[in-house]
Amino acid sequence: MRYLITGGAGFIGSHLAESLLDRGDHVVLLDNLSTGSVENIRHLKSSDRMQYHLDSLENRQLLAELVDDADIVVHLAAAVGVKLIVESPVKTIETNVNGTQLILEAACKKKKLVLTASTSEVYGKNTNVPFREDADLVLGPTTKGRWSYAASRINCVPFTLVSMVLTGLSTMSLTPTAAARWTTTSASSTSSASSWRFSILSS
Numbered sequence: 001m002r003y004l005i006t007g008g009a010g011f012i013g014s015h016l017a018e019s020l021l022d023r024g025d026h027v028v029l030l031d032n033l034s035t036g037s038v039e040n041i042r043h044l045k046s047s048d049r050m051q052y053h054l055d056s057l058e059n060r061q062l063l064a065e066l067v068d069d070a071d072i073v074v075h076l077a078a079a080v081g082v083k084l085i086v087e088s089p090v091k092t093i094e095t096n097v098n099g100t101q102l103i104l105e106a107a108c109k110k111k112k113l114v115l116t117a118s119t120s121e122v123y124g125k126n127t128n129v130p131f132r133e134d135a136d137l138v139l140g141p142t143t144k145g146r147w148s149y150a151a152s153r154i155n156c157v158p159f160t161l162v163s164m165v166l167t168g169l170s171t172m173s174l175t176p177t178a179a180a181r182w183t184t185t186s187a188s189s190t191s192s193a194s195s196w197r198f199s200i201l202s203s
Helices: 011-023 060-069 082-087 089-110 145-167
Strands: 002-006 026-031 050-054 072-075 113-117 171-174 179-184 196-201
Touching: 002 011, 002 060, 011 026, 026 060, 060 089, 072 089, 082 089, 082 145, 089 113, 089 145, 113 145
Parallel strands: 002 026, 002 072, 026 050, 072 113, 113 171
Antiparallel strands: 179 196
């Protein structure tokens, strides 16, 4: 299988890439290094089954080529980090929402399976533990940068769901409740959501 991982030089992306390479899959990473680091993937560069591109999702031509070449797209790219979120709430919203929209548009054209990842921040101030993805949202005031970040990640879910309904795109949207670990099962030649298993580790 050939995987495209956006945000592939980040913490989760680089570990996922390592696991997939160990399994024998081919991996292509796309990251603009706004929060990721080449150090995270330096040890993977020697693999002849790994390619990486230091570029943005906004490079539509490159994105279209990479999506077309992939069997499965894992979208992890996002604006993260307390400093960025607090100081640049507008950039945070634009990066998270627009980035997801670009991925979905490219994937829809080629009918690719897409896995998108959210954040535990979307649970906000909810005190009902353990968190549930179908629980009511309880966020703080919009004047706080933290909640701009949470709202931007929440808004990505409707994009994903609408893409499924209107285009038949196969997608999965995952939201961690605490610490999360991705593991993959053996995938058949046909891309399907059932080829993924997502394990939640309780805190």
